[in-house]
Amino acid sequence: MTITNGPVLVRRNAFAAPLSRILVYVLLIAIAIAALVPLYVMIVTAFKSMEEIRSGTLLSLPHAFSFEHWHKAWNSACTGLRCEGLKVGFVNSFLITIPSVFLAIAVGAVTGYTLSFWRVRFANVLFTVMLIGGFFPYQVLIYPLVRITSTIGLFNSLAGVIFVHVVFALPVVTLLFRNYFASIPIDLFKAARIDGAGYWRIFFSILLPMSVPMIAVAGILQVTFIWNDYIVGLVFGGINYAPMTVQLNNIVHSTYGEREYNVEMAATLLTSVVPLLVYFTSGRWFVRGVASGAVKG
Incomplete structure (x- = not known):
């Protein structure tokens, strides 16, 4: 058997x-x-004329590819009372995203390094409080932050939008770097201390060069979140510093004139170009960072 x-x-x-x-x-x-x-569907619609969109099927290829709709979405589409296209919002999104990501990673990396290697009093309590704050829906904190930024003179300003994004990003970024640094052997830190290295020397000469994969992880996550953000830019940026997503919403939800679906699709694709480029250029670093400590407890 x-x-x-x-x-x-x-x-x-x-x-x-x-x-x-x-x-x-x-x-x-x-x-x-x-x-x-x-x-x-978005890509093929962005290259079709309105006549072809009305008469053709949704999945059919355009008979003649035209970049006229892309040009209009970038230069002359109406985003409310202004018909300046997405280029103004693109510049605003860059001015918001770059300093927000840099400051969030810089502060989060130093905070995670401090909580991992230095004996800070009440470090675990502070870290727990920070994590609890990070799990709150940020919509709940909008009104308190409006009051705070109004009091200190940052409301409806570029600095105010950057400040709010950094506040929202710190719990997650600190968690990423703390877990990454916690996976590094403590003997490396002790050897550097024996050799006479101080707080900043250890950070900049030893730990920061080892943290490139984690910097890529935090950078990709924050660029995606901040670039795609709508509420923070709408509430704290005002008219002058409205990001690309706010202007895209104004184009798509326009209530007057003809609905130009080709322009709307082109505007949507233009808005998503930067996050896609970040993923394509930094994907391997993202995978390395996740594998080397991003999901470790």
Whole structure:
């Protein structure tokens, strides 16, 4: 019985493995189709004329590719009372994103380094409070932050938007760097202390060069969040510092004139260019950072 049942078990296991692999591939293909079909519709619609959009099918390719709609979305689409396109919002988004990401990573890296290696009094309590604050929905904190920024003179200003983004980013960025530094052997820190290195020398000469993958992880997460943010830019930026997402919303939800779906799709794709470029150029660093401590407790 043992001899005859052996091959049967082998056949069943050999059959089960390809079947499970096929099911995985089918699921992955279905997910890819669900994610890529809307993107495909956006791209082909952005190159079609309005006549072709009305008469053609949703998935059909454009008869003649035209960048006229992209030019209008960038230069002359109406974003409210102004018809200056997305270029103004693009500049505002850059002015908001770059300093916000830099300050959040700089402060978060130093805070995570301090909580990991230096004996700070009540460090665990402070870290717990910071994490609790990070898990609050940031919509709940909008009104208190409006009052705070109004009191200190930062409301409706570029500095106010940057300040709010840094506040929201610090819990997550600190968590990432603290977990990453906690995975580094403490003997390395002790050896540097024995050699006479101080607080900043250890950070800049030893730990920061080792943190490039984690910097990439934090950078990608923060660029994506800040660039795609709508509420913070709308509330704290005002008219003069409205980011690209606010202007995109004004284009898409315009209540007068003809709905130009090709311009709307082109504007949507232009708004998403920067996060896509960041992912494509820093993807390998993101994977390395996640694998080397981003998800460690």
